[in-house]
Amino acid sequence: MKKLLLFLTLFPAVVFGQNHEENIRKIYDAELSSGHTYENLRYLTKRIGNRLAGSSGAAAAVEWTRQLMENYGFDTVYLQPVMVPHWDRGGKDVVKIVNSTKHGTLELSALALGNTEGTGPSGLVGNVIEVKSIAELRELGDKVKGKIVFFNGPMDPKKIDAFEAYGEANPQRSSGAAEASKLGAIATLVRSLSNRIDDYPHTGNQRYNPDFPKIPALAISTEDAELLSSLLSDQSDLKVYMESYGQMKTEKLSYNVIGEIRGSEIPKEIIAVGGHLDSWDVGEGAHDDGSGCMQAIEVLRLYKELGWKPKRTIRAVMWMNEENGLRGGQEYARVAKEKGEKHIAAIESDSGGFLPIGFSSTGTESQREKLKSWGDLFKPYQVWNLDRPGGGADIGPLRDQGPILIGLKPDSQKYFIYHHTEADVFEAVDQRELELGAAAMAALVYLIEQEGI
Numbered sequence: 447m448k449k450l451l452l453f454l455t456l457f458p459a460v461v462f463g464q465n466h467e468e469n470i471r472k473i474y475d476a477e478l479s480s481g482h483t484y485e486n487l488r489y490l491t492k493r494i495g496n497r498l499a500g501s502s503g504a505a506a507a508v509e510w511t512r513q514l515m516e517n518y519g520f521d522t523v524y525l526q527p528v529m530v531p532h533w534d535r536g537g538k539d540v541v542k543i544v545n546s547t548k549h550g551t552l553e554l555s556a557l558a559l560g561n562t563e564g565t566g567p568s569g570l571v572g573n574v575i576e577v578k579s580i581a582e583l584r585e586l587g588d589k590v591k592g593k594i595v596f597f598n599g600p601m602d603p604k605k606i607d608a609f610e611a612y613g614e615a616n617p618q619r620s621s622g623a624a625e626a627s628k629l630g631a632i633a634t635l636v637r638s639l640s641n642r643i644d645d646y647p648h649t650g651n652q653r654y655n656p657d658f659p660k661i662p663a664l665a666i667s668t669e670d671a672e673l674l675s676s677l678l679s680d681q682s683d684l685k686v687y688m689e690s691y692g693q694m695k696t697e698k699l700s701y702n703v704i705g706e707i708r709g710s711e712i713p714k715e716i717i718a719v720g721g722h723l724d725s726w727d728v729g730e731g732a733h734d735d736g737s738g739c740m741q742a743i744e745v746l747r748l749y750k751e752l753g754w755k756p757k758r759t760i761r762a763v764m765w766m767n768e769e770n771g772l773r774g775g776q777e778y779a780r781v782a783k784e785k786g787e788k789h790i791a792a793i794e795s796d797s798g799g800f801l802p803i804g805f806s807s808t809g810t811e812s813q814r815e816k817l818k819s820w821g822d823l824f825k826p827y828q829v830w831n832l833d834r835p836g837g838g839a840d841i842g843p844l845r846d847q848g849p850i851l852i853g854l855k856p857d858s859q860k861y862f863i864y865h866h867t868e869a870d871v872f873e874a875v876d877q878r879e880l881e882l883g884a885a886a887m888a889a890l891v892y893l894i895e896q897e898g899i
């Protein structure tokens with residue numbers, strides 16, 4: 447009884463307001479005056495740090511988020527086992543121009559791409575041939591044989607949504623090595639996927655073609671890509687030395703971390719909201735995607751703080767291994783299907799902890815119309831764009847089970863400065879922008895659990 451009284455004092459039975467406007471106002475007020483999102487992100491990034499799948503950082507993040515959600519008193523908190531690939535960088539990545547008539551030897555800022563095989567300590571040396579795209583590579587045919595292919599396609603600055611420019615330039619990173627290997631290239635260098643010229647190399651996922659040799663593939667900073675390109679135009683026999691130690695190790699057991707508040711009226715209908723807990727092995731994975739994870743936990747925490755009981759079940763999900771395998775998202779969908787769970791919506795925040803401007807979605811016309819019908823409720827919070835198609839990588843595998851898939855859409859202009867680099871640290875995230883994102887997600891979850899979709 448004492449416990450119950452204490453509970454009631456901690457969580458007074460504040461009831462829902464009269465209408466959606468009032469309740470959304472309560473969500474924003476609570477988040478912007480006493481939210482936990484930012485301090486939780488500080489812990490994840492500063493105390494745990496980066497969290498590549500299979501690493502000790504990822505294991506620590508699993509345990510910490512589990513405890514955090516238990517401490518918040520969510521109804522159910524559990525770990526969902528999933529086997530993940532374990533890639534290890536293995537050592538310092540080196541890229542050097544070795545015979546520049548202008549500069550002699552010159553070291554470039556480089557990072558091996560994820561899932562790549564390294565050169566080992568002996569390294570490799572080769573002539574460099576520059577292309578702007580995979581199409582251009584194919585035109586060269588066997589001219590690239592025995593050479594290092596340098597993919598130097600910039601992100602298109604004319605695209606207003608930076609994710610579009612990223613998507614367009616991404617194939618050179620994700621499948622450039624596989625394509626170059628088919629033609630007999632010995633390695634690839636790729637211009638970092640960033641819309642700024644600076645000295646940060648950006649890592650990221652790449653996939654080999656199993657029928658061809660797994661050649662080393664490293665990213666160089668945009669500044670060094672510009673430099674290499676200009677030196678090549680003056681000196682076509684330029685040689686580059688590359689050294690890296692990447693290695694795919696045996697798979698490891700890891701987990702999706704799940705916290706749930708059961709619906710009071712229609713508990714069978716589930717609304718999942720989440721981000722991916724893993725990150726690359728550089729920086730602190732603050733924007734990508736510590737922000738999304740902390741926002742998702744905050745959505746449920748706000749329900750506890752406000753003393754609200756959702757009509758439908760709401761679930762915070764930290765997916766594991768989005769970056770170099772997507773195993774967590776796939777396993778989550780597989781288990782949901784096996785258990786016969788009914789997801790009505792899945793919401794993902796994996797575009798950085800920046801100022802939210804809308805939600806993108808994939809679903810039936812009636813689902814998307816329902817989402818758009820809430821536009822006026824979001825307008826006071828300057829979340830205005832509910833019309834864009836999209837969703838998210840981790841929720842994608844749920845598609846055939848019928849929920850609407852929704853992505854939080856923050857302002858995209860600065861995301862690719864930080865993405866997959868040493869610069870993606872806690873200090874790069876703005877508290878207010880992060881909290882506005884958490885509040886926008888909570889407001890959307892509230893509308894869906896109340897009205898269905």
Ligand SMILES: [Zn+2]
Nearest residue numbers: 734735768796
């Ligand atoms: Zn991400």
